[in-house]
Amino acid sequence: MxxxxxxxxxxxxxxxxxxxxxxxxxxxxxxxxxxxxxxxxxxxxxxxxxxxxxxxxxxxxxxxxxxxxxxxxxxxxxxxxxxxxxxxxxxxxxxxxxxxxxxxxxxxxxxxxxxxxxxxxxxxxxxxxxxxxxxxxxxxxxxxxxxxxxxxxxxxxxxxxxxxGQGANMKLVVNMIMGGMLNIFSEGMALGQKSGLDGQAILDVLAAGAMANPMFTIKGKMCLEDNYATSFPLKHMQKDLRLAVALGDKLDQPLPTAAATNEAFKQAKKAGYADEDIAAVHKINR
Incomplete structure (x- = not known):
């Protein structure tokens, strides 16, 4: 061995x-x-x-x-x-x-x-x-x-x-998609709750349909409990988004959604949530 x-x-x-x-x-x-x-x-x-x-x-x-x-x-x-x-x-x-x-x-x-x-x-x-x-x-x-x-x-x-380079590129693609999903998820949770919907009801509906996935279940619970114990530091996700956007620039590939997501995570970092879990991006959306 x-x-x-x-x-x-x-x-x-x-x-x-x-x-x-x-x-x-x-x-x-x-x-x-x-x-x-x-x-x-x-x-x-x-x-x-x-x-x-x-x-x-x-x-x-x-x-x-x-x-x-x-x-x-x-x-x-x-x-x-x-x-x-x-x-x-x-x-x-x-x-x-x-x-x-x-x-x-x-x-x-x-x-x-x-x-x-x-x-x-x-x-x-x-x-x-x-x-x-x-x-x-x-x-x-x-x-x-x-x-x-x-x-x-x-x-x-x-x-x-x-x-x-292909391993690095695959990881950036995966994390870029993850970051984008999490950001729009937290925006949707914030919109739903401000309109009077129950947060758990939103999670239950998502879990029953085509958008069901473990990340929404796990990170949704963190958002509802306002507990962002770190599994994946927010600052590292922002780093990955930055690198993905830079790769897009190098390849002349437009990434408007990824760029907007990167800005959201930068805002969350600036607000003091860098060392909390990536789900803490919800704090700037709620």
Missing amino acids: SRIGFLGLGIMGKAMALNLVKAGFDVTVWNRDSHKCDELVEQGARVAATPKAVAQVCDITFAMVADPQAALAICQGENGVAAGIAEGRGYVDMSTVDDTTSLEIANAITHAGGRFLEAPVSGTKKPAEDGTLVILAAGDESLYQQAKPAFDVMGKMAPYLGAI
Whole structure:
């Protein structure tokens, strides 16, 4: 069984790494705040001082960090993954970044002799905990095959999408649609309740028809209870929307609805809801 490294133990990464440890993988972890490694160590993981040190001892190193800047930071520099990766070893970045950032990371890893796979995930805290994420892999196909047993622990589906950039693009498309759905949903909930309709009745009607989906059920409950405990931070959704709109600009693809949704999430960030769940966009609509 491959020796596994895992970088980044936030809301998603911690749950994903724990599942790998519990499945019996030999896991070495690193996090910028080292205290977040403690629970993993208690479960049997090892800890290393730098991303470089993880890559030096692991066959495959996975990463799950917040944004393109963080993804580049843990790859580059004297203590980065590229400085520690050896010939033939693999690096799998599961962060949500744009295709340009993914290509930059891929070039750094392959120049150092390693193999690279991008594998952003569709899913939030609960699917990460349950091992039911959808993993969107692209890049080195031999590394995909080697990483597949770990993907099968972390997710319920892990399609291979082809060349570097396609995983990143798929994730941006998925999250762009999710953000748009959530924004119009929260506007509809606000309109209905202001017109005198019962909030739960709105959810019940939606659940009975063609628009029924788990997100409306889960996020609708959060809106009704005014409880936005974070599963997917709102600031990260706004980042993904920004990247999707930028991709549209690059490809000359109009995205008027996505652009308007991005503005709504920017407004919610400015209002102080950045670290709350994405459902907190409802606070600017109600």
